[in-house]
Amino acid sequence: MSKPFLQIRGIRKEYGPVTAVHDVNLDVAQGEFLTFLGPSGSGKSTTLYILAGFEAPTRGDILLNGETLLSTPSHKRNIGMVFQRYTLFPHLTVGENIAFPLKVRRLPKAEIDAKVRDMLKLVRLEGFEDRKPAQMSGGQQQRVALARALAYDPPVLLMDEPLSALDKKLREEIQHEIRRIHQQTEVTILYVTHDQEEALRLSDRIAVFSKGVIDQIGTGPELYANPATRFVAEFIGDSDFLPCDLVTAANGKAEIALAGTTVIPNVPVHGKPVAGGKAALMLRPERLRLMRSAPGGATAVPVTISDITFLGNNIHVATETARGDALAVRLPFGHEAISSLSRGDSVWLGFDPASAHVFC
Template sequence: MSAVIKEPEQHNRQALVSLRNLNKHYGDFTAVANINLNIQEGEFLTFLGSSGSGKSTTLAMLAGFETPSSGEIRYKEQSLIDVPPHKRGIGMVFQRYSLFPHLSVRDNIGFPLDIRKTASAERERRVTAMLKLVQLESFAHRRPAQLSGGQQQRVAIARALVYEPRILLMDEPLGALDKKLREELQDELRHLHRRLGLTIVYVTHDQEEAMRLSQRIAIFSHGKIVALGSSYELYQNPPNAFVASFLGNSNFLKLKTLNSTGASFEGQPLAIRETGALQADQDLLLMVRPEKALALSTEQARREPLPAGWNEISATVTEVLFLGDSQTCSVVTASGVNLSVKALSTAGMPLKAADPVRVRWAAANACVYTQWAESDLNKAPGTH
């Protein structure tokens, strides 16, 4: 957790916004701690973290609603610290839509242009374009109370885009919607981003939403960015145990090293990814995703030899859950470690509670960590 997250090299791309050594303190409480981040022009970047992790505070400083205690925010090398929110050219969409109930959809969208004293013809052109963009032309004369939640959020997005901001900031904008509608609007946001080439910075605590929307994800914890990368990179190769536990479901096993490519669990040798600078009898934490593991009945395991580079441990089934397109098998090892194995429903999993099984996984598919903090994992290693 103490590791410094460094920006990967971005060849041929200029940072649109740079956060440098950014801090925010409220008395003795540190909400944001020394954040360094480049936001690339045209990207969809998501701040992901639990409540109180610092993601919304960072967004508020970027918008100009909060003043940093120290550090710098630069737009193309121009400082934004003393620039008021309405002069930053940044659009903002909140979870609460904050639409004017007495105004029509058209006038709600046009409001930012009215306060900027935009010429009437230009106002009408832009508002009409926004209505078309969010597919609300036929609702232009309705009031917000006559719209669904999803339609109201589209109006809020159109209002934020109508004055052509440099960046669109979105703070939990879909949190109040039901799952189906939220997913529909996530798809619309992705398509909107592609069509407009807009720079979007999005805040959410929802892991699935972050992975569905983003080109890059910055994971926040205790006021710091503890991981930064694409959803694929962060999911497949989490840089630390906290990220492995936070992003997606994970199984953790505590191991003791034997050598640079081997360790032991419950007295049984296991193959691990080659990890440098390991010492004998060193504590390790191994992480394998549920979908990367297989649960075989003892009889099936006898018939199917263990492939080279794979591990196998004994366990007992505690529960099998059918989840429609997939099913999950929960097992427990001899020492009481709980693991979860996920498979497609079509693959079949003829197992039931109390069955003895062999759990298999490829060593190449399991991440190994040499240090972790229980306070970061919030629980002892097990199924997450």
């Protein structure tokens, strides 16, 4: 990373007895696309609102280019923002909406007109400048909102679940637009969403929020391959969890016992491992191998198939261990399971211990 462009330093937000954000620290590089991912109430939106200046933090500081932002009121922060709900000014046309931030900055008219044209071109809505917001679709409105937020060349653009009101197909279409616009403008974007797919598709890095804390920051592949907490493992990608016993742990690797007997060495371990304690083994459904008979040498768990669901490009097989723990497996379309397996069959699920994780 180059020198920190935007620094979030120990930001904490308390509402009476409730702490919404716990001492969040974060550095953002210039031009980066960083996503705050987390369920509702995890503090991601509150952090964004503190950046926008709509909420004052209880503690902590935010630095932009080394200078604090907190003493600057919202309207002088020069930050762009696209909201979750449609926030176009209903009484103004599209063109007037985009011109609004330029007019309040008292720019000359010719400059405003030129900028409005540029922005409409950027979001591919040329010819719409005289429409009223009510005459446009939700997707179009959010694109205008994006144009309005970028019209004054803000150093940072905040986006608060801007696509959550749109349907899936439109959402994907606008995700592409946002990516393109990010590449074109090189603006630093902080994006809030609860949709992991959206986060993975758009971001350079993702900060996973849980209960007011950032659990982990990293690129999508990093979070998927090396989740730091069980929460991150559950939130990024699909995951199976099996209860297990920790035998020994050293140097980030653990030896575990499954169902009391099967001992598996060399599994990456997270949290605070205590020898002899309880833990959870995390497996990715798409990385499990389904085998009809006990494998020689390979690590595997015996299970019974409880359901098989065809899902288009893949097949979802629900299984159960002898102790009653559920394990889901995802197989590519064309796998023998579709024809030769049925409910009640006993099979083995094999996995590579190095790609599994243990959370304590």
